[in-house]
Amino acid sequence: MYSEVKIYIPKKMVGGKAKPDLSKQWYVYFYFRDPITGKMGRQPFKTYRNINQGKTIKERKAIARAWVNTITGILEDGFNPYDEDSARVVARKRTDMTPSIRQAFTEALEHKKATLKPNTYKSYWHYLNPFLEWIKRMGIGGNPIESFTQRHAIAYMNYLADPKPYGKELHPNSVSNHKGNLSAIFSKVVQDRWADRNFFVDIQTKKVKPRKNQPFTxxxxxxxxxxxxxxxxxxxxxxxxxxxxxxxxxxxxxxxxxxxxxxxxxxxxxxxxxxxxxxxxxxxxxxxxxxxxxxxxxxxxxxxxxxxxxxxxxxxxxxxxxxxxxxxxxxxxxxxxxxxxxxxxxxxxxxxxxxxxxxxxxxxxxxxxxxxxxxxxxxxxxxxxxxxxxxxxxxxxxxxxxxxxxx
Known part of the structure; x- marks a missing residue:
């Protein structure tokens, strides 16, 4: 019915290499099958909303990825850009029905946004995006949040720690940081009564203490x-x-x-x-x-x-x-x-x-x-x-x- 939601990043040549261009408009887009012709539409559906407010490449990518996650979620819920009533149906569905795993995490962070500093909010997305990519690869992103268990949380932590190419091979401290940030987001999921307990809290992660306070000779x-x-x-x-x-x-x-x-x-x-x-x-x-x-x-x-x-x-x-x-x-x-x-x-x-x-x-x-x-x-x-x-x-x-x- 629809294509993968993607980010359009305009490029410019710098030193013979193509680099992201902040002087031009970035946007998120997707294609949807035309209900009349039955073929995928030639013109993409786009959103520029807030994306170009980012002053750096990293900031724009973070905002754009957030929109990719949001749009993917509403498409999974049945949104049809050719149907004016579908937006109301999706909104009602999101109110009345249990959210998917992806929706529960992204909406929990959006609900926390009002209490967070802008940089803290961006930092949470830095840790949430890899998790959303992982649940997508595992094919569980669209499953009801009720199906998310501690086994999934542990599997993701193991994935972060496992050596490449099977995992991310992150430093123990980085794995611990991922766990802490996801736990903070999931606490909102628990608070909203979509889960009985925080599955990330009880996971044991190894944290290596660096030698502190080392002066130079x-x-x-x-x-x-x-x-x-x-x-x-x-x-x-x-x-x-x-x-x-x-x-x-x-x-x-x-x-x-x-x-x-x-x-x-x-x-x-x-x-x-x-x-x-x-x-x-x-x-x-x-x-x-x-x-x-x-x-x-x-x-x-x-x-x-x-x-x-x-x-x-x-x-x-x-x-x-x-x-x-x-x-x-x-x-x-x-x-x-x-x-x-x-x-x-x-x-x-x-x-x-x-x-x-x-x-x-x-x-x-x-x-x-x-x-x-x-x-x-x-x-x-x-x-x-x-x-x-x-x-x-x-x-x-x-x-x-x-x-x-x-x-």
Missing amino acids: KEEMEAIQAYTKEFDPLLYNFLRFIFYSFMRNREILSVQVKHIDMKKRTVAIETKADKISHILMIEPMYQFLEDLGVGDLPDHYHIFTPSGKPGHWPTNPRDKVNFFAKRFRAVRDHLGIDPEKTTYSFRHNAALDLFQSMIEDGMPEREVVARLMKITRHRSEEALRKYLRDIGGVLPEDWSATYRTNF
């Missing part, structure tokens, strides 16, 4: 500084900003000119808890921003952009963070540095440097911790002390002379 810091200053000045300035400000990557990349007060030497940031915090601009930060001439720039300009100079960068925060993370990984791999050391490690080195410097200057340890709390933004002395122990800042003095037994 002195030699590694020097190597990174020398390499980035010469070959990637943009990354060098970004890493310096982390080191001197103790700001997180996402916080730095959200900073716009309007958040900076050069007279008071402060930067306003939105923290992980969605609160506004003010960071003191110490001299290296102030000089960097002064050299950029932020006082003469438009308020909406971001400080760090791919061009290497302030400008408008409307990309979503996750993609911004990934942009700089990818650049840093290239440097780290080139220099042969432990892959568990990340841009976050510069905060650890900064904390170590300040702690050891203050202790060597004779400042009492309790006073050092109190002063550092204001800089690192830890919420308690206990949390800061634990952090300092983790990064090697608080170590006992040599106790070998205290032994009374030689061994």
